[in-house]
Amino acid sequence: MTPPPSSYLDSNQCAILALWYEVNASLSAYHKLLSAFGGAQQAWEAGFEAWQALGIHAAHLARHKNKEQTSASIDRIEQALTAGQYQLIFADQSEFPAQLLQIYDPPPLLFCRGNINRLQQAQIAIVGSRKPTAHAQKTTFDIAQYLAQTGYVVTSGLAMGVDKQAHLGALAQTDSDYQGRTVGVMGTGIEVFYPNHHDKLFSQIIEQGGCIISELLPHTQPHKHTFPRRNRLVAGLSLATIVTEATIKSGSLITARLTSEQGKQVFALPSHIDNKNAEGCHHLIREGATLIYHPDQVISDVNVQLDFSTNQSSLTAPSKPSTPRRSSPQSAADKTSSVHSMPAHTSSPIKVPEHLSSIYGLLDWHGQDLDALLIASKLTAPQLISQLMELELLGAIDVQGGRYLRL
Template sequence: MTPQSSPHLDPNQRAILALWYEVNGSLSAYYKLMSAFDSAQKAWAASISTWQALGIHTAHLQRHEQQQQTLASIDKIEQALVAERYQLLFADEPEFPAQLLQIYDPPPLLFCQGNIARLQQAQIAMVGSRKPSAHAQKSTFDIAQYLAQTGYVITSGLAMGVDKCAHLGALAQVDSEYQGRTVGVMGTGIEVFYPNHHDKLFSQIIEQGGCIVSELLPHTQPHKHTFPRRNRLVAGLSLATIVTEATIKSGSLITARLTSEQGKQVFALPSHIDNKNAEGCHHLIREGATLIYHPDQVLSDVNVQLSFSPSLPSINQPLKPSTPRNSPQRSTTDRALLAHSMPTRTSSPIKIPEHLSFIYELLDWHGQDLDALLISSKLTAPQLIGQLMELELLGAIDVQGGRYLRL
């Protein structure tokens, strides 16, 4: 059975959607299938036994057995596209945000509502507590408003608290040139507003020229695993991340960690030492995040990135689309999230794969920071971080205070 072409989706796009539906948005399963076949169409046409031999999960195999149901689901998505309830961007299209092609677990597609041009413009993420103090709410709003007025797009996760303040601050522009400079990344499907009472915020973002996006299937409900996935997209879309207030167990620290792993800068606002709600920010600063108390300090650092990176244009221009990398060889979101819990090393010796031996030999037991390793390895930041992550998952190295060292 082959997905048929249509005025809105060609056969390959329908096949990508078919795979995405049948693996229920699992990045690991999707890229395992894509790496085993030349195209999405061939992967979708493969037999159940072939999928099973690849180690695809039983639940995905069951969906693959019901391909008529898959096609019916694709038809519903296409009907929504015709009705303009949302838009759909694929990773090989020029409108797809180029910066997401640089992360190790890129989404193969994005469902969007609003002004998709925002996705390719220079963005700064702002994240933090769902129950921020009054001071943190004001600081978040003011910083977001200030940065949006300078031309940056403010990206956040549409959650209560700091996220909402960041979006509203970016929307609070009188000058029409700077209105709507915000992107909201959803932890649900594009047609599931969460929290429920944020429907007004969603509408305001869209109506004022902002954009909301999701990699998940349109009716995906909130789940504990969908929000870390959202956080990696918030980090991936942005040049840097600002944490304005967060507890030590806040999901914002996941976003900060992912930002750092992507070779980007993390900023944190300090607070009083007895403010439990700010322990996460103080931890980040202790671990190497940049302490700030004025948005100009963010601008001075991020503007340097734009000035010295030929791939990034001025803040008022969209990011230049780049050629998609070989996505099937990317790491999955599971690997990115596993990096938060250090694997324990067993007593048996770890065999270092040949393609990682060069980086492993550069490391020592005292630790080196990312900048030093970039210089000595002469690799790009995405290549280096990917190899370091693989070594970390093998249990061969550790990360302490932003420094990589052998175990």
């Protein structure tokens, strides 16, 4: 018995979807059945005893025995597709992201909402803590905004904290050519909002031209096992992964490990040594991740990989990749000033005048007192106070408890 083709899905697609439903989106069971029977239709048509002989889980066997339930599930999905609630693309279709076919355990299909063309474009993942420091949130937002402005798509896992700031940073564009350059990978069914209060973020991504995907069946609820699966897709879609802040036990380290196992580069931002939230980044750097202080460093390295990738697949390169800034060694002052070009937390970045760049370069997001700045800058007190006042009027810095810090 073959699942009947519908007006939306052909017979082979129905068989793939039926099989995916009956194994409850189990990658191991799905690939075992395909390997044993040679295809989705043959596997779905095989009898209960044939599945049982392969050692298929009892819950999957029970679903396989109830063909009416399978057909009803396919009907519900087809109705949702016809109503435009979401899209469904299969691994043999041109719309399916080719880079996912290169990973060890590719999904046979993806449920999608939004602009699926984003899946074909060059992506860089940004991941990190669900409870990041204010500094990490701002840095994540700025890096994502910068990458999107240079033509890359920012991919993340739609979680709280760093993931959310990565998506929002990519969406913070006024130029229509760069709007919506983000892909969100879900650890739930395509219509399940998690966290619950992120429904506005999901809507914003879709409305502004981004894309949200899930390999899991509709209505799948969050579970501790679904998020590592999501992480492998985040890594698989992307040319590289940036970890902006993470603890040692963060799921972001799973994404970093998967990125490395897929032969791609991992980047990590350093922080001060007593920041417990950054211990994961420091561990990654010690284990061989590339330390970065500006997204141009990521772009420079990724462009080399992209030149190769675009010759091997249909991946679309950024329309306006930035020019790498690594042609010559930089002094400490040069390194600091290069960070100033990274966009601020708004669509109109603050431009620090050249005569203020030296003092601005001495400031951080933790704060410096006046005495320390006098020693470091070698300016007189009136000169220093005058420059700090200019920066404050520009909205580039703030004063909190007598300490000057960047905004």
